[in-house]
Amino acid sequence: DTGVSQDPRHKITKRGQNVTFRCDPISEHNRLYWYRQTLGQGPEFLTYFQNEAQLEKSRLLSDRFSAERPKGSFSTLEIQRTEQGDSAMYLCASSFIFGTGDSPLHFGNGTRLTVT
Amino acid sequence: AQTVTQSQPEMSVQEAETVTLSCTYDTSESDYYLFWYKQPPSRQMILVIRQEAYKQQNATENRFSVNFQKAAKSFSLKISDSQLGDAAMYFCAYRSAYNTDKLIFGTGTRLQVFP
Numbered sequence: 001d002t003g004v005s006q007d008p009r010h011k012i013t014k015r016g017q018n019v020t021f022r023c024d025p026i027s028e029h030n031r032l033y034w035y036r037q038t039l040g041q042g043p044e045f046l047t048y049f050q051n052e053a054q055l056e057k058s059r060l061l062s063d064r065f066s067a068e069r070p071k072g073s074f075s076t077l078e079i080q081r082t083e084q085g086d087s088a089m090y091l092c093a094s095s096f097i098f099g100t101g102d103s104p105l106h107f108g109n110g111t112r113l114t115v116t
Numbered sequence: 117a118q119t120v121t122q123s124q125p126e127m128s129v130q131e132a133e134t135v136t137l138s139c140t141y142d143t144s145e146s147d148y149y150l151f152w153y154k155q156p157p158s159r160q161m162i163l164v165i166r167q168e169a170y171k172q173q174n175a176t177e178n179r180f181s182v183n184f185q186k187a188a189k190s191f192s193l194k195i196s197d198s199q200l201g202d203a204a205m206y207f208c209a210y211r212s213a214y215n216t217d218k219l220i221f222g223t224g225t226r227l228q229v230f231p
Binding site: 033040041042043044045048055056089091093104105107108109110 | 161219
């Protein structure tokens with residue numbers, strides 16, 4: 001169990017540029033979540049996958065945001081035409097859902113995005 | 117919609133002492149889960165303790181225990197024998213038992229531990 005891995009740790013970009021983040025969940029975990037955390041706030045849910053299917057998207061996820069999880073393994077979160085309001089920590093988490101039970105959510109270290 | 121409120125932005129405690137962090141939540145659901153997560157300066161969120169709403173017994177994990185008051189919709193975290201390594205942001209979180217898709221977090225409490 002190597003934990004949830006996120007890349008990069010930090011990203012600085014200019015307004016209007018596109019950015020892509022990657023998350024590698026714990027290998028046997030079938031659920032993967034993206035959260036966004038701004039300074040002084042708790043994480044806010046963005047979207048989640050069960051295997052390769054994206055099952056829910058928050059209203060926070062505007063059409064500039066897209067997430068994928070091809071083959072139900074790693075996931076990418078892309079932000080197009082970045083805005084200064086996108087500056088935040090983007091957290092990935094994974095868990096294993098079985099029947100009516102589930103494992104605890106394991107979080108990665110996050111990707112800190114700064115849009116200048 | 118469910119909400120989670122943490123009314124203490126910052127708390128401090130002396131090493132070896134006990135501190136209690138407060139959390140209240142609002143929901144119309146009868147079955148749910150409550151969590152406390154710790155986020156140290158290294159940023160990775162770690163689960164501290166979990167409580168199922170249908171269980172009357174308060175959860176305990178070593179030095180961490182909760183006071184779950186379902187009628188009052190209150191879920192406080194008690195840290196006994198505080199250690200320097202307990203210094204972190206602590207987040208209270210709610211998850212519905214009817215759909216397991218997301219956690220709803222409070223705004224967090226920053227805990228400082230003084231030697």
